[in-house]
Amino acid sequence: MSGEFEVAVIGGGLAGLTAAMTSARLGRSTAVLTGGLAGGQLVSIEHIDGVPGFPEGVPGYDLCPMAQEQCDAAGVSFLQDACEGLEPESDKWRIETASGAVIAGAVIIATGSSFVKLGVPGEKEFQGRGVSDCASCDGPLLRGKTAVVVGGGDSAMQEALALALHVDKVIMIENGDTLAGQVGYKNDVEANGKIEVQTQKTVTEILGQDGVDAVRVKDVATGEEIQIQTAAVFIFVGLEPNSGFVSNAVSLNESGHVTTDASMRSSAKGVFAAGTVRAASACRAAGAMGDGATAATAAHHYLATGLWPAQD
Ligand SMILES: Cc1cc2nc3c(=O)[nH]c(=O)nc-3n(C[C@H](O)[C@H](O)[C@H](O)COP(=O)(O)OP(=O)(O)OC[C@H]3O[C@@H](n4cnc5c(N)ncnc54)[C@H](O)[C@@H]3O)c2cc1C
Incomplete structure (x- = not known):
């Protein structure tokens, strides 16, 4: 696998799927690297609470495929490889995978967390x-x-x-x-x-x-x-962020979460983070979706203007 896209999303949980769908709907050529099956942590959850539109809750194995279908309909390319490394390549980013590199103008890290x-x-x-x-x-x-x-x-x-x-x-x-x-x-x-x-x-x-x-x-x-x-x-004794493979590219806090500003911009120009991999995530499905939509919108703006405000 290899290819070049305007936006590459790493991680196919709810943050990554929402980011990819939003980016594609904004007209950007968009790939999502899922590292396996899409859906993330919620895909096997029997009863997800607190998602607007589902007052009785919703099974993850219903909700996550729906989000994936919306990505498909928006024209997102699904790549099943995992990201093994991220490094700058001129004014773009190079994502290493086991079967080749993916180049993107903007990258959204949405790799979530793993159980401790x-x-x-x-x-x-x-x-x-x-x-x-x-x-x-x-x-x-x-x-x-x-x-x-x-x-x-x-x-x-x-x-x-x-x-x-x-x-x-x-x-x-x-x-x-x-x-x-x-x-x-x-x-x-x-x-x-x-x-x-x-x-x-x-x-x-x-x-x-x-x-x-x-x-x-x-x-x-x-x-x-x-x-x-x-x-x-x-x-179920805690979660830790899946951020080791990007630690050379973006700043992490002491617990290993990617630090971002309110627009999900990381410390590295053109790289964003969304969902539970980022510091100050709400750790809720709705929060992951909101992060994803915010990151994709900010990536779209960055690609259009080239502007990258410094973080506070
Ligand atoms: C048991 C449990 C129950 C929960 N129940 C609820 C609930 O009822 N309501 C609610 O609002 N929230 C709930 N949450 C919280 C919710 O799951 C999270 O806030 C949200 O799903 C996080 O989404 P995410 O996309 O950031 O991460 P994840 O869902 O973790 O998805 C990240 C994805 O990235 C992939 N990935 C990791 N590394 C790589 C790599 N190197 N390359 C490519 N892909 C990679 C992972 O395989 C995964 O598919 C629950 C969490 C748990 C653990």
Whole structure:
């Protein structure tokens, strides 16, 4: 794969798809590098809340393909390779991929975030054999069983609620004093008779033979350890930005997020960032879409004028 476009979007989550669609609708030749299937983190989510137009929520596997279809209709080129590096080439940018380079006058980085690993024995060994981060994918396979969810934030609560539709029991293990996140999710978790929340506990090991059989759980206050029998462990203990491959090209903050101004301009002329890869992202679907539309509009303006105001 190689090619030249006015705008190249790196990442095919909701930020990237919205940026690509907006850019193409503004008349710019636009490519989106998806690095695999388009849709990003939300594509497997059973019930996305807070998206305008969907008062009852919407499954990610419905919403993300709709956004992809809108990109297709607008004339966006989909390239499935991942970006491996970004560097300036005269007054344009060169995106390296495994099967060739893509050249673009403006680049929008929309590579989102990845789940932080728990870093305990058994996590890597049982990945895909009981260790998961997708309730809608694996929940239906766990009917009649117990599942453990590690973490107590929005993602953990949302996925625990999705799992409770399928399994007999969900045990949430949170190392803090309380669940931390949106009140609506907290209320739903507390009211759900299938979900048990254990606070001030941490998972120290995932145990099993062919698949997961149990987790070792430590009481943070007393140090006491017990085993909990479970068929699966879903880990939601934070997110980290997918920004390593652009660290030579744009400024990152201390947590690795791309810093931008309000128009999504990065520190490098012609490079923008949108969605959860950028510092100060709203970390919501609507925010990712807004970032994408803002970045594409600013890229269009930059290509038209060549103007690049310095960041504050
Ligand atoms: C479990 C969970 C539930 C959530 N539920 C909700 C909800 O109900 N409502 C809500 O508003 N928000 C929700 N969110 C937040 C929402 O998912 C994000 O705010 C939003 O999806 C971020 O979109 P994004 O495009 O920035 O990133 P992502 O969705 O992470 O997409 C980034 C894409 O870039 C790709 N990529 C990464 N590196 C490269 C590379 N080098 N080259 C090419 N492509 C690359 C990735 O594979 C991915 O497809 C949830 C998040 C999680 C984790």
